[in-house]
Amino acid sequence: xxxxxxxxxxxxxxxxxxxxxxxxxxxxxxxxxxxxxxxxxxxxxxxxxxxxxxxxxxxxxxxxxxxxxxxxxxxxxxxxxxxxxxxxxxxxxxxx
Amino acid sequence: xxxxxxxxxxxxxxxxxxxxxxxxxxxxxxxxxxxxxxxxxxxxxxxxxxxxxxxxxxxxxxxxxxxxxxxxxxxxxxxxxxxxxxxxxxxxxxxxxxxxxxxxxxxxxxxxxxxxxxxxxxxxxxxxxxxxxxxxxxxxxxxxxxxxxxxxxxxxxxxxxxxxxxxxxxxxxxxxxxxxxxxxxxxxxxxxxxxxxxxxxxxxxxx
Numbered sequence: 001x002x003x004x005x006x007x008x009x010x011x012x013x014x015x016x017x018x019x020x021x022x023x024x025x026x027x028x029x030x031x032x033x034x035x036x037x038x039x040x041x042x043x044x045x046x047x048x049x050x051x052x053x054x055x056x057x058x059x060x061x062x063x064x065x066x067x068x069x070x071x072x073x074x075x076x077x078x079x080x081x082x083x084x085x086x087x088x089x090x091x092x093x094x095x096x
Numbered sequence: 097x098x099x100x101x102x103x104x105x106x107x108x109x110x111x112x113x114x115x116x117x118x119x120x121x122x123x124x125x126x127x128x129x130x131x132x133x134x135x136x137x138x139x140x141x142x143x144x145x146x147x148x149x150x151x152x153x154x155x156x157x158x159x160x161x162x163x164x165x166x167x168x169x170x171x172x173x174x175x176x177x178x179x180x181x182x183x184x185x186x187x188x189x190x191x192x193x194x195x196x197x198x199x200x201x202x203x204x205x206x207x208x209x210x211x212x213x214x215x216x217x218x219x220x221x222x223x224x225x226x227x228x229x230x231x232x233x234x235x236x237x238x239x240x241x242x243x244x245x246x247x248x249x250x251x252x253x254x255x256x257x258x259x260x261x262x263x264x265x266x267x268x269x270x271x272x273x274x275x276x277x278x279x280x281x282x283x284x285x286x287x288x289x290x291x292x293x294x295x296x297x298x299x300x301x302x303x
Contacts, residue, residue, distance in 0.1 A: 019110065019114035024183045026182060028181065030180050035118060
């Protein structure tokens with residue numbers, strides 16, 4: 001029986017954001033934009049979706065006079081990501 | 097990055113590449129702090145080596161205090177360029193060097209109260225820091241440079257032990273060789289910090 005893939009994570013940009021955040025403690029918006037190569041508008045929308053799902057936390061602050069948005073993955077996000085990867089493996093394993 | 101119809105293989109590939117790219121990006125310039133402290137210490141040590149050899153005023157010894165000033169300015173400039181993200185390795189290495197700096201400050205205060213072999217303690221402590229950094233980064237050259245420095249630091253107490261066995265005339269001759277002690281210190285710092293610093297930067301910046 002195949003596990004169902006989490007639709008929230010099965011999107012290229014959201015998956016990329018989650019992968020980046022999994023390998024750091026926190027990352028700011030500019031870093032995520034550069035790493036994923038996404039547009040600011042699209043990234044902003046996807047970050048909002050991940051935040052609403054409780055997978056990431058978003059903190060808004062100022063660095064000097066510049067606004068700064070910092071994102072970090074939550075425990076819930078890590079668990080969802082692990083479940084997603086396990087589901088992917090079950091698909092690939094059974095497809096071989 | 098607008099696609100949503102990813103295949104399973106593409107998803108796994110995307111995850112792997114994102115994690116690797118992020119790690120490589122954060123590891124860039126990780127040898128620079130070694131270079132900042134290494135070159136500063138070597139330069140000041142060589143300056144003191146020359147002033148000791150030429151038997152100039154002992155006030156030149158105050159130039160050692162320039163190391164923390166130059167080093168901290170260098171580190172402030174280094175951290176001014178915000179990477180935008182921070183991983184656990186960055187944090188662990190920062191904590192290690194922060195704790196070692198506090199320990200060194202204590203040694204320094206202690207040696208000011210009661211004369212202690214400060215060059216020996218400096219190399220030993222910095223060697224420990226270099227070894228731990230190498231272990232955290234899983235970088236063999238840095239580990240070996242740290243171990244080598246710790247072993248080489250033993251030359252100082254060994255030398256003192258041998259000097260104590262000498263007669264007064266020999267001790268007076270050895271006193272004129274004080275510059276060798278400082279030159280040895282500079283050489284160890286070069287091997288312990290400058291060489292791994294360049295190797296680390298070359299390794300990670302090339303990726």
